[in-house]
Amino acid sequence: MxxxxxxxxxxxxxxxxxxxxxxxxxxxxxxxxxxxxxxxxxxxxxxxxxxxxxxxxxxxxxxxxxxxxxxxxxxxxxxxxxxxxxxxxxxxxxxxxxxxxxxxxxxxxxxxxxxxxxxxxxxxxxxxxxTEKQRKKLLGEWKTVDFKTIPLSDSPENKIMAGYLQDEEIINIRLKEISSLNFNYNTFSIHNAAKTSVFEYSAKPNKITFNSGDAIYSFKYYFQKERLMIEYQKTMGFLHIITFKKPN
The missing domain is CATH 2.40.128 (Lipocalin)
Incomplete structure (x- = not known):
């Protein structure tokens, strides 16, 4: 042995x-x-x-x-x-x-x-x-100009349900109450009338990922002309779209 x-x-x-x-x-x-x-x-x-x-x-x-x-x-x-x-x-x-x-x-x-x-x-x-190219566009302040919740199917029930889901939240912040976003290189902030919340984030060409406590959140982003479009899905079958523009 x-x-x-x-x-x-x-x-x-x-x-x-x-x-x-x-x-x-x-x-x-x-x-x-x-x-x-x-x-x-x-x-x-x-x-x-x-x-x-x-x-x-x-x-x-x-x-x-x-x-x-x-x-x-x-x-x-x-x-x-x-x-x-x-x-x-x-x-x-x-x-x-x-x-x-x-x-x-x-x-x-x-x-x-x-x-x-x-x-x-x-x-x-x-x-x-x-990602570097896209993040350069992200940097700075973005003011909310539009918010909508859309169903991903055309059924009458889903159209009605979309109205109720406009009160959905991300990290205890109502999506429809977000007034602006501000992006730095490593952090971004979400602003509404009540508070400002700051998070560290990582980016991909069309996606932002960030943590709050033990939870991981993400949303898709893209640019449409001079506007920033954010898409966030919390309830399956429904999509929240927030439109932002740079302040004048």
Whole structure:
């Protein structure tokens, strides 16, 4: 039994050395996929988590929580270093097949492999670029100019029900009483006559997600000419649409 444990332990140690050796020999495909930070220190300190995307010797950095969502787009892997053109920005230390340390000037990140990656690197970069573009339009104050609740089917019963649902709320705020929204890079505020409520948010090209306590909320957004359109669904089969415009 003791001999078996010793042999098993020796095998695991040798396997670990071989794995790290593979990384030192630089096989870019070993990094392929998405890596998520679990510890992060940056100079700007405006976001608490990052994603690293690797694809056959290329890399990109994104986040959902900073002033910029696309942090680096066209990084090149050379050995265990990431280059932006001819400049080495980051060094990689491989801990095991699912854990790496990334270091650079005023930068430290501990990353683990994300086995539930939704999109490839190109799609993630495109999504980050589009989100930045949309968020620039979002920034600032928006005044409410219209509110309506519409049924998603034409039955007479649903048309009547839509009238009652105009009193629905989001985070204890009646939707029809929202007077304005104000977006900053990381937070947005909902205003009505009684109070102002502030929330941290993350964005996608057509969706805002935010927390209040343990609950997670989201609504869709898009732009129609110079107006911001918000769509929020609380009761299945009915849609609240709030229209906003920039104050003069």
């Amino acid at each position: 003791l001999l078996q444990k010793i042999l098993t332990g020796s095998f695991l140690i040798c396997t670990g050395f071989l794995l790290v050796s593979c990384y030192k020999d630089y096989q870019p495909e070993l990094f392929n996929g998405e890596w998520l930070s679990d510890s992060l220190v940056t100079k700007d300190n405006d976001h608490w988590r990052e994603f690293l995307h690797f694809e056959n010797g290329h890399a990109a950095r994104t986040t959902y929580w900073g002033k910029k969502y696309l942090l680096n787009k066209n990084l090149q892997l050379k050995g265990l270093e990431m280059y932006d053109r001819d400049k080495a920005l980051f060094q990689i230390k491989v801990l095991d097949s699912n854990k790496i340390i990334v270091e650079g000037k005023d930068y430290y990140g501990s990353f683990f492999r994300n086995d539930f990656q939704l999109d490839d690197m190109k799609k993630e970069v495109s999504k980050a670029e589009e």
